[in-house]
Amino acid sequence: ARARGAVVAKAVVRGGEIALEKIAASLSRAARERDAAQERKAQRETYLAQVRNLVREMSVELEKLTDAVHRDEVLRAEQRMRIEQLETKVADDFGIGLEDLVAEYGPDVFIPPSPQEIAEYEAAKERGEAVTAPQPMPYDRDTQARRAKRAERDLSLLGKVNPLALEEFAALEERYKFLSNQLEDIKATRRDLLTVVKEVDDKILEVFTSAYEDVAREFEIVFKVLFPGGEGRLVLTEPDDMLTTGIELEARPPGKKVKRLSLLSGGEKSLAAVAMLVAIFRARPSPFYVMDEVEAALDDTNLHRLISLFEQLREHSQLLIITHQKPTMEIADALYGVSMRGDGISQVISQRLRGEDKPKRAKAARVVTAPDAEAVADAEAAAEAEAVAGAEVTEPAPTADAADAEVAEVTPEVVPDPAPEVPEPGR
Numbered sequence: 001a002r003a004r005g006a007v008v009a010k011a012v013v014r015g016g017e018i019a020l021e022k023i024a025a026s027l028s029r030a031a032r033e034r035d036a037a038q039e040r041k042a043q044r045e046t047y048l049a050q051v052r053n054l055v056r057e058m059s060v061e062l063e064k065l066t067d068a069v070h071r072d073e074v075l076r077a078e079q080r081m082r083i084e085q086l087e088t089k090v091a092d093d094f095g096i097g098l099e100d101l102v103a104e105y106g107p108d109v110f111i112p113p114s115p116q117e118i119a120e121y122e123a124a125k126e127r128g129e130a131v132t133a134p135q136p137m138p139y140d141r142d143t144q145a146r147r148a149k150r151a152e153r154d155l156s157l158l159g160k161v162n163p164l165a166l167e168e169f170a171a172l173e174e175r176y177k178f179l180s181n182q183l184e185d186i187k188a189t190r191r192d193l194l195t196v197v198k199e200v201d202d203k204i205l206e207v208f209t210s211a212y213e214d215v216a217r218e219f220e221i222v223f224k225v226l227f228p229g230g231e232g233r234l235v236l237t238e239p240d241d242m243l244t245t246g247i248e249l250e251a252r253p254p255g256k257k258v259k260r261l262s263l264l265s266g267g268e269k270s271l272a273a274v275a276m277l278v279a280i281f282r283a284r285p286s287p288f289y290v291m292d293e294v295e296a297a298l299d300d301t302n303l304h305r306l307i308s309l310f311e312q313l314r315e316h317s318q319l320l321i322i323t324h325q326k327p328t329m330e331i332a333d334a335l336y337g338v339s340m341r342g343d344g345i346s347q348v349i350s351q352r353l354r355g356e357d358k359p360k361r362a363k364a365a366r367v368v369t370a371p372d373a374e375a376v377a378d379a380e381a382a383a384e385a386e387a388v389a390g391a392e393v394t395e396p397a398p399t400a401d402a403a404d405a406e407v408a409e410v411t412p413e414v415v416p417d418p419a420p421e422v423p424e425p426g427r
Contacts, residue, residue, distance in 0.1 A: 226274070285316055290321075337349045
């Protein structure tokens with residue numbers, strides 16, 4: 001039994017070994033098959049990648065070809081449209097068909113010489129040069145393209161064509177003639193105006209020079225009367241240009257070296273100004289003069305000097321002087337004063353100082369002034385004196401009756417307006 005068991009065990013072991021050998025062979029074969037399959041797989045994957053790359057490249061190429069085809073179709077459509085437009089333009093511009101245009105101006109037709117070439121040939125002939133006349137030439141696309149570009153450039157320099165250019169030119173020409181005539185009229189008017197201006201300037205220069213010389217001469221005389229021992233004169237600021245020059249007044253009172261008016265006292269300034277006015281009065285006399293308190297800042301000595309000038313002026317002109325100075329009132333022919341009564345109403349008082357017994361003179365003087373306090377007290381005890389002076393020079397009365405018509409005594413008059421009543425200059 002044991003021997004049989006050993007035999008069986010050996011047989012089992014042998015069978016196991018055989019089975020192991022078969023299994024090992026199967027595993028080896030399976031490994032070889034697996035390696036072969038993996039190699040085939042790798043080859044298939046490599047081929048697949050190559051195919052995919054080729055597909056992508058073919059797709060890109062297909063897109064390019066598709067775009068090119070689309071562009072070609074668009075260009076063909078544009079060319080067809082351009083051809084149709086050119087045919088329409090030829091028909092509209094030239095009034096002939098395309099076939100006739102090609103037959104007359106096609107590439108088989110010789111190109112005649114251009115006007116520029118003919119002009120150059122004629123100019124060369126006139127200069128005596130040995131030149132050959134330009135001949136028609138066969139059509140050359142490049143040459144004609146250059147000529148076309150040159151013609152287009154020359155045309156662009158001319159600008160856009162205006163179909164109304166002739167009408168506009170006629171209108172502008174008429175406008176130009178009108179403006180030219182207007183310009184000639186303006187130039188003639190300007191010449192006339194310049195002539196008038198020159199005449200006026202010459203007249204102004206003559207009158208101003210004459211007046212300045214007379215006033216300067218009289219000013220020196222009057223200044224010496226008002227400032228005995230002093231020196232005064234008028235000086236031109238721009239002697240070389242009499243039309244734009246100014247006048248400066250130089251005054252040197254006696255005992256002083258200053259000549260500027262700003263360095264003089266108030267009375268001296270006032271007296272110098274009065275001297276200037278009187279010089280103007282004497283150089284260019286006027287029928288009458290109105291002066292408002294010109295001697296207010298003067299002392300008695302200077303006042304009497306000024307009064308002496310008034311006496312000279314009254315011989316030829318009428319004087320109306322507003323004053324508060326009694327010496328001035330004393331030389332007047334008539335006084336006119338304004339005062340206020342106790343009830344606040346103004347009254348005018350007039351008084352003739354010289355009557356029929358006074359010798360007649362060429363001109364008379366009247367002074368308007370406020371009455372004295374005593375005279376006011378006689379008229380109104382509570383009235384306040386208000387000094388308003390005026391000097392009026394009147395012509396001498398033609399008759400005694402007319403002279404009697406003047407106010408010869410104090411005649412109070414109540415008026416709502418404080419302005420004094422002044423007799424007319426002719427009375």
